[in-house]
Amino acid sequence: MDSMSLEPSLYTVKALFILDNDGNRLLSKYYDPELYPSVKEQNNFEKNVFNKTHKADNEIAFLEGMTVVYKSSVDLFFYVVGSPQENELMLMTVLNCLFDSLSQILRKNVERRYLLENMEGVFLVVDEIIDGGVILESDPQQVLQKVNYKSDESSLSEQSVAQVIQSAKEQIKWSILK
Amino acid sequence: MSYDVVKRWVNEAQEAASSDNVMVQYHALGLLYHLRKNDRLAVSKMLNKFTKSGLKSPFAYCMLIRIASKLLEETDGGSHDSPLFDFIESCLRNKNEMVVYEAASAIVHMPNCTARELAPAVSVLQLFCSSPKAALRYAAVRTLNKVAMKHPSAVTACNLDLENLITDSNRSIATLAITTLLKTGSESSVDRLMKQISSFVSEISDEFKVVVVQAISALCQKYPRKHSVMMNFLSNMLRDDGGFEYKRAIVDCIIGIIEENPESKETGLAHLCEFIEDCEHTVLATKILHLLGKEGPRTPSPSKYIRFIFNRVVLESEAVRAAAVSALAKFGAQNDDLLPSVLVLMQRCMMDSDDEVRDRATFYMNVLQQKQKALNAAYIFNGLCVSVPGLEKSLHQYTLDPSEKPFDMKSVPLASTPISDHKSEMAPVATSKMPERLAPSRQDIYQEQLAAIAEFQALGPLFKSSEAVQLTEAETEYVVRCVKHTFSRHMVFQFDCTNTLNDQLLQKVVVQMEPSESYEVLHYIPAANLAYSQPGSCYSLVRLPEEDPTAVLCTFSCTMKYLVRDCDPNTGEPDDDGYDDEYVLEDLEVTVADHIQKVLKPNFGAAWEEVGEEFEKEETFALASVRTLDEAVGNIVSFLGMQPCERSDKVPDNKNSHILFLAGVFRGGHDLLVRARMALSDGVTMQVTVRSSDETAVDVIMASVG
Numbered sequence: 001m002d003s004m005s006l007e008p009s010l011y012t013v014k015a016l017f018i019l020d021n022d023g024n025r026l027l028s029k030y031y032d033p034e035l036y037p038s039v040k041e042q043n044n045f046e047k048n049v050f051n052k053t054h055k056a057d058n059e060i061a062f063l064e065g066m067t068v069v070y071k072s073s074v075d076l077f078f079y080v081v082g083s084p085q086e087n088e089l090m091l092m093t094v095l096n097c098l099f100d101s102l103s104q105i106l107r108k109n110v111e112r113r114y115l116l117e118n119m120e121g122v123f124l125v126v127d128e129i130i131d132g133g134v135i136l137e138s139d140p141q142q143v144l145q146k147v148n149y150k151s152d153e154s155s156l157s158e159q160s161v162a163q164v165i166q167s168a169k170e171q172i173k174w175s176i177l178k
Numbered sequence: 179m180s181y182d183v184v185k186r187w188v189n190e191a192q193e194a195a196s197s198d199n200v201m202v203q204y205h206a207l208g209l210l211y212h213l214r215k216n217d218r219l220a221v222s223k224m225l226n227k228f229t230k231s232g233l234k235s236p237f238a239y240c241m242l243i244r245i246a247s248k249l250l251e252e253t254d255g256g257s258h259d260s261p262l263f264d265f266i267e268s269c270l271r272n273k274n275e276m277v278v279y280e281a282a283s284a285i286v287h288m289p290n291c292t293a294r295e296l297a298p299a300v301s302v303l304q305l306f307c308s309s310p311k312a313a314l315r316y317a318a319v320r321t322l323n324k325v326a327m328k329h330p331s332a333v334t335a336c337n338l339d340l341e342n343l344i345t346d347s348n349r350s351i352a353t354l355a356i357t358t359l360l361k362t363g364s365e366s367s368v369d370r371l372m373k374q375i376s377s378f379v380s381e382i383s384d385e386f387k388v389v390v391v392q393a394i395s396a397l398c399q400k401y402p403r404k405h406s407v408m409m410n411f412l413s414n415m416l417r418d419d420g421g422f423e424y425k426r427a428i429v430d431c432i433i434g435i436i437e438e439n440p441e442s443k444e445t446g447l448a449h450l451c452e453f454i455e456d457c458e459h460t461v462l463a464t465k466i467l468h469l470l471g472k473e474g475p476r477t478p479s480p481s482k483y484i485r486f487i488f489n490r491v492v493l494e495s496e497a498v499r500a501a502a503v504s505a506l507a508k509f510g511a512q513n514d515d516l517l518p519s520v521l522v523l524m525q526r527c528m529m530d531s532d533d534e535v536r537d538r539a540t541f542y543m544n545v546l547q548q549k550q551k552a553l554n555a556a557y558i559f560n561g562l563c564v565s566v567p568g569l570e571k572s573l574h575q576y577t578l579d580p581s582e583k584p585f586d587m588k589s590v591p592l593a594s595t596p597i598s599d600h601k602s603e604m605a606p607v608a609t610s611k612m613p614e615r616l617a618p619s620r621q622d623i624y625q626e627q628l629a630a631i632a633e634f635q636a637l638g639p640l641f642k643s644s645e646a647v648q649l650t651e652a653e654t655e656y657v658v659r660c661v662k663h664t665f666s667r668h669m670v671f672q673f674d675c676t677n678t679l680n681d682q683l684l685q686k687v688v689v690q691m692e693p694s695e696s697y698e699v700l701h702y703i704p705a706a707n708l709a710y711s712q713p714g715s716c717y718s719l720v721r722l723p724e725e726d727p728t729a730v731l732c733t734f735s736c737t738m739k740y741l742v743r744d745c746d747p748n749t750g751e752p753d754d755d756g757y758d759d760e761y762v763l764e765d766l767e768v769t770v771a772d773h774i775q776k777v778l779k780p781n782f783g784a785a786w787e788e789v790g791e792e793f794e795k796e797e798t799f800a801l802a803s804v805r806t807l808d809e810a811v812g813n814i815v816s817f818l819g820m821q822p823c824e825r826s827d828k829v830p831d832n833k834n835s836h837i838l839f840l841a842g843v844f845r846g847g848h849d850l851l852v853r854a855r856m857a858l859s860d861g862v863t864m865q866v867t868v869r870s871s872d873e874t875a876v877d878v879i880m881a882s883v884g
Binding site: 010058062087089092134136 | 237
């Protein structure tokens, strides 16, 4: 009944969400329109998953007929959900890639505050890894390259300093040439 | 959506599949498969190419394994010596764990895999069991759990690794490990494992609790002697908190144990009684009350259950109260010394606030006061066995044209006993997601279809529809299946024909029938048009022989006759003129089973007394060709098409004699009961006793068995 009747398909991930340590949703993506179509059902599912998983860091669970792989960091919980027949290791790869990419763009500060501050970058990363349930990329380096996102404050100051120096150089160069 | 547009880009996709970028390769493969999945040859060509050239992306490898295993399953369910299987097996030696696991799981899921083919996959999974990654351990144990269902012996090699996982911090892994061990382990280890699992059963999710319960119920069938340990454990679980699915699994499991082991009946019933004292699920409470009514009166001390049942009448919702009243009535009917007390309780129920409860109480009260065995049997033990939609329709019909005649219960079509499908595979799947729909039965659909045809309206209600019989080989030009519909004096044969030639249009299709006995073909109703791959039905109406009512068996030789018009395969435009042609079909047999509808009599003894010995006949037969009692029982049940009662279709091991009870209703609505005593001694000797409310039915059975 649940044998390999699974049609070979690229659509691997059913859902992905990030919760804080009270179980509140920070980001969520549901890729299968048949799975929890309404926000209420999604919230219920997330709450259920959170209650069963936040106590122990066990990496994997089987809930409501779904395979859920998860990972926590400081006050954040990352979840990737797939069908029960799905290769658990594939889901794990997605989760690891998501986590590594995010920890890069958040400069190792994988915490609620930094995540919220860089929400646009987080969304870019998620969309770069999964598109409508299809795994697009599993290598964090590639993801970062494509996203080309730099964490706010630092990049702004660094870039402006470099720009100032650059323009100064130009100016001097031109003035000398004249 | 825009399948055709994408299809034009197949070449580009093909190029992309050999791209250097690992993800591009994976996506290209997925797309290529999706475009070609309906073309088996193209898929196998594609597989061939990629398995040879090799891929870079582990994802693409996983995809390839899935495609290969699907193709393997479709093409040759049996033989695994094809290059595809070799490819999957070679993936077990891949560098990437993801690919290795995918290959192992593909092999494990293949139908009819031999132990030798499984061995390499199992040893890979065994390695994974000691991995530091929880996901990998989980994946491995879950897959091993599946292997254990089909090939417990293949997993015994991993027992040691599984033992280590019992104490895993991830409870899902620990639960799966224990349930796997329960399947593979020996009887002696059961106690220890049960103790271990009960230590953390409260921590795991409901889904896994259901898995545990299913493992236990499988275990009970394997080691019936351990039922006391299990029963204890189950009753403890029953007391804990849990959702409906979980409780239902436990209750089903306990009921299963009670039915398998008579000696566990009393403890089991006691646990269930305790459970309904505090049960919020109406469905479960009514189910248990029904069981109590069935089993309780036959226990040595039935009086102790009365208290539990009557408590329900006082405390519960309407549905449960009504069920409790029915259960009480069964006690009153079967135990004479309890009857006065039951009547007193019934009196009290007649003052209930709910209509249904009051009605039931009044009804049972009156039946019980008659103190007649036959009445008890008919109205308390073996209720109505008519199909509910059928009853509704007949009553509606009756009210439309009022007549002096009373409503005849026999004209209502009988409910066909639902075939209980045994769940052989038990896996942690979402049981809660399966919607339970109340579909109209197959027979009701046929009834509707036949009633729409003018010629068949005078035949009366449909008595029985048989399973479809194939009258052609599997892959021929025309595919014809026949469904036999039995009415009280006629039979209608429905031929479902499919034309598999796309260059032909068939018209006026009729199946001509030549009976071997005194059957008479009255009518043919042709199918007007039979276009390519659109099934159509034609019918034949046959009158059953009247002068000799016992001649029910008959063989018909069938020929399909039709007018062919050739047509253009592309447009479907037929030529103007056609020619007659015919096609010989296989012979069609009418058997005894076509004249008998299965009916389950929950209390066979009472029904046997009710029918009485007026038309009883008895005869002894020797079945020389049958070697075991099991085989004899199977043959008789399928030959007569009757319902085995009181679980008498299961022959206990190591017994030389057995009694089989069969119940059914003969065409025309006469109850028919068969008791077959069998003894095994160099072939099987069988003494058949038949009772019925009609003599013809008895004669038919006797004539056909002989």
